[in-house]
Amino acid sequence: MKRIPKLALTVGLIAAVYGLFVAVFTYILHLPVPASVMKMYMFFVTVVVLLVMTSNEDSARELVAPLEALVYQPRLRRLRAAVFIVAPLAGFGLTYNVTRPTLDAPLELRTVHPAPPNSVKVFGKTYNLLTLENPYRAKEKSDLEAFRQAVEEGKTVYFQNCHYCHGDKLDGKGHFSGGFNNPLPANFTDVGTIAQLQESFLFWRIATGGPGLPNEGAPWASPMPVWSNYLTEDEIWKVILFLYDYTGYAPRVMKEEKGHS
């Protein structure tokens, strides 16, 4: 009866499990697994497959038989010579790949949303960021017409000042984003930006810009201007209104403070 040789079965099994991982994670779930994690998975898979394959002596002998044959069978002379030349070279190459100097950019860790300070000094005033609210926000309920007007004015501010980097679609892909690309301009349509933030945080980030970031936010690298140099307090609140209106997100609010004010 013809059986699959043990060695081929072992290699085939390991390859099949690897293929399965790639298929499931990369193509079906669209969650590519980091190479380091994949290496760890495959290490265990290899160990388990080898354990199973060498569970008794006959099985183990059958597994190494072809390898033994490679070493002493006269008829495999050529293959043997080829393998014996290639194996040390491969070892050299793989190790060199690890030791060779890489000239990649150094890794820089930057906090994208650093914790805001309690208060910020700007426009000659001190603002308490814990209680600061957008003065136009309440008008959404009390005076819709005035609210729409403020959004419209915010849109003008946005297109005159912000869209060059943050984009027509507020997706952070304005025509200057190709040059100001590290850090990339914020994508306001992403669920991880303004949708997670209070309006006071936006006020702080806009008014004091890149240079107003704490050190963990890498203030030296951000091209975000200090907008208090160009916009009034009123214009900043209106452009914040526009950002939420256009994207359809609601700002995060401090619930417990609402009832008292």
Place this chain on the structure above:
Amino acid sequence: MMLSNAPLAQALMALFILAAASPASAQQALTPERAAKGKAVYEKRCAGCHGLTGQGDGPAADRLRPRPRDFKTAFYKFGDTVFGKLPLDAAIFRAVAEGLPGSSMPGWKDVLREEEIWDVVAYIKEFSRKFARLKERGEKLEPLEIGTAPKLTETDVQEGKELFLKNCEKCHGKAGRGSGPSAVALKHDLGDRIWPRNLTKGWTYRNGNSIENIYRTAAGGITGTPMPSHLESLQPAQVWKIAGYVDTIVQRERPKTSEVIIGKPIEGAPPAGPDDARGAEAAATLIPLVGQIIEGERWFTPTLDSVQVRALYDSKMIYLLVEWDDPSASPLAEPNDKFPVNEPDAFAVQLPVTIPAGMEKPYFLGGGQNSPVILWKWTNGGAVETLSSTGILKAEPFAGPAASALSANATYVDGQWRALFTRPLAGGGDGDLTIETGKYIPIAFSAWDGNNGEKAEQRAISIWYWLLLEPPTPLTVYLWPAIIGLLIAGGELWLVRKTNQHAHKKE
């Protein structure tokens, strides 16, 4: 079972993409109801630049170049018709869906459904009476005939080059970089200044960069601009030959930017000037440049969009070769009266005063109050100088041994500046940078196009990149691989010996 799902999923995905990519084929009837629906989409998505009344005068308009299209005059640049005619609906659809590369017009197909884009096309057309009048007269628009690209021989392409030099050089320049003698005096019919395309940068071709796209633009011209239809003076076969020639000078994809400019060690004679072939020994890194819109008088409309940088060094000096395309070398010898602005072109390399030990760097825009930077600034027609800067508005001349040894040698050929900065590696004193090998050194760039009125803080800038003078490779890098290789070879010998002994015993 699971394995076979992967190709299936890919095939389904491919089908889906194909289906999504061919909407323009489905021409829609643009009814008034459609236009009414398009109004809301237009006001939310388009009015910021094109204006509520469609006259290309939205809040952003004055700060964009090219200016947003004015739909009232209906001078559509890319209409798939011949110069001066109104555009086909499908061409407007394409511009909205795909965007216009190299301009500020993005493609909208990722946020608008196909139906919505047709609604917007219907609405946009209502801004101009011209479309309605055409309909009243019962006229139909003739699409520009393109056909398929003929097979072009080398002789055809050579002929195309001659035709190019005869018909296109005046604006697009000898090398196609948009630097012809007329380039500095071109106007759109509506009055604003425009520049001829730099044909070497295919990723900025508004209407696509395939050879068919090139033919279409060369044959049909660009309505409202000085780019005429060339079918009036040339045969289609000749225009195809020109397209065939442009096809040989265009780089279609924007080169990938690397964060690190790697400096190559050289031995022997250093590069004598910017055109010395030695410069090519170092790899080139393309650095994007954008307008300085952060401090002082902001600059929204730079002409320069990138600089290519190479670095070489020997035991004493660093050689920094920078190349950037500029439509003119200014100040112009003879300023043109249409646009009399005539500042000098300039370029600056920005470096920190000391190599930062940690992550912290000086502020990328000209340094900060407590973190100065130095600038090596070359100005066309002036001397090269070293400046100490604590902010983009605060740069002062800086003197020192390295500063006085700094030199810059620049040439301008066919729309491209090439400048070679040379300076000793050693800073030679306080307040000037000593460039060390094997260290990551922040580096940034500024460029001024004087003929575009750029001066002081009004310029094109880059963010920080890294300069790394590649150190000689240490031997240990090869030691470990050699040990591993020898170990494997030894193991093999041992195996052979062992097996042979085994075999002998058996016998």
